[in-house]
Amino acid sequence: SFRYFCKMAFYNGWILTLAVLVIPLCALRGRSVENMKIIRFMLHHVKYLYGIHIEVRGLEHFNLPEPYVVVSNHQSSLDLLGMMEVLPDRCVPIAKKELMYMGTVGLACWLGGIIFINRKKTDDAIGVMSETAQTMLRDNVRVWVFPEGTRNHNGSMLPFKRGAFHLAVQAQVPVIPIVMSSYRDFYSKKERRFTTGRCLIQVLTPMPTRGLGPEAVPALTESVRQTMLEAFDRLSGELSPGQEPRTPQ
Numbered sequence: 001s002f003r004y005f006c007k008m009a010f011y012n013g014w015i016l017t018l019a020v021l022v023i024p025l026c027a028l029r030g031r032s033v034e035n036m037k038i039i040r041f042m043l044h045h046v047k048y049l050y051g052i053h054i055e056v057r058g059l060e061h062f063n064l065p066e067p068y069v070v071v072s073n074h075q076s077s078l079d080l081l082g083m084m085e086v087l088p089d090r091c092v093p094i095a096k097k098e099l100m101y102m103g104t105v106g107l108a109c110w111l112g113g114i115i116f117i118n119r120k121k122t123d124d125a126i127g128v129m130s131e132t133a134q135t136m137l138r139d140n141v142r143v144w145v146f147p148e149g150t151r152n153h154n155g156s157m158l159p160f161k162r163g164a165f166h167l168a169v170q171a172q173v174p175v176i177p178i179v180m181s182s183y184r185d186f187y188s189k190k191e192r193r194f195t196t197g198r199c200l201i202q203v204l205t206p207m208p209t210r211g212l213g214p215e216a217v218p219a220l221t222e223s224v225r226q227t228m229l230e231a232f233d234r235l236s237g238e239l240s241p242g243q244e245p246r247t248p249q
């Protein structure tokens with residue numbers, strides 16, 4: 001437990017400290033998605049500090065010239081390490097508004113052009129997502145969404161919220177699913193365990209949305225989630241073959 005808390009405290013503290021370095025560099029340019037390159041560069045080494053080996057597959061799927069919406073599973077704040085391993089250029093996450101008030105991290109996020117939504121006000125959040133559809137097309141920006149809407153430490157995936165898929169359909173851009181394998185071998189919040197370990201990241205085939213309307217969103221959401229669940233089980237099973245796959249949902 002003690003080691004777990006120390007490691008998590010250092011993780012948060014180190015990111016807060018790195019943000020102090022990032023802020024002046026980003027401030028030279030002002031608020032811009034280009035600053036995500038600086039943030040990505042500054043966070044890239046953190047996986048080495050924790051002995052986490054990340055293997056990425058399917059990165060070529062990100063090589064589309066047009067904007068797209070990336071959807072990813074969300075296990076923990078450690079997802080930041082995987083995100084910074086693969087984050088495409090001109091891609092910004094959608095984050096809960098509370099992150100903006102996390103001291104230096106909040107300011108760094110704002111300078112990186114991260115899009116903040118108020119999860120307590122659905123209409124506001126949907127309004128921001130709709131504006132984002134226009135921004136994506138106007139400024140050629142990609143967006144990264146965690147469709148579960150919150151962290152899920154239970155080794156599976158929560159039901160998906162539909163905002164990311166409405167966004168993709170409104171902008172008529174592809175959805176690119178990305179799956180990070182279970183952290184169970186090296187990290188468990190419940191068991192207060194945090195050791196070294198391996199993580200597999202799979203970028204899946206882009207799903208086109210051209211020609212789809214809002215009525216197609218529920219089916220699109222379910223089909224993407226199903227594809228991601230299958231990939232999650234496959235990747236997690238590859239890392240620990242002896243373990244039972246999660247209960248199908």
Ligand SMILES: CCCCCCCCCCCCCCC(=O)SCCNC(=O)CCNC(=O)[C@H](O)C(C)(C)COP(=O)(O)OP(=O)(O)OC[C@H]1O[C@@H](n2cnc3c(N)ncnc32)[C@H](O)[C@@H]1OP(=O)(O)O
Nearest residue numbers: 018019093095096108122125129147149161162163164166
């Ligand atoms: C070096 C140091 C620097 C440090 C830098 C560190 C960088 C860190 C970056 C990492 C950031 C990561 C942060 C991750 C998060 O914060 S995750 C939490 C926030 N993200 C989300 O919540 C995204 C997923 N949520 C959604 O998509 C939701 O749908 C949302 C839009 C937020 C609304 O949620 P909610 O209020 O719960 O309502 P519902 O989901 O129930 O939706 C209500 C109905 O509205 C429909 N809907 C949703 N979106 C739209 C839309 N855009 N247009 C039209 N309609 C929409 C939805 O389908 C529901 O209707 P139905 O039930 O389907 O009829």
Ligand SMILES: CCCCCCCC/C=C\CCCCCCCC(=O)OC[C@@H](O)COP(=O)(O)O
Nearest residue numbers: 012015016076077080101102103105149150151
């Ligand atoms: C002066 C204020 C000081 C505040 C100190 C805050 C300490 C935390 C500092 C740094 C944290 C860095 C972590 C990076 C952010 C990772 C993003 C993340 O994982 O957000 C969670 C969000 O997806 C869902 O939130 P919930 O699971 O719904 O909850």
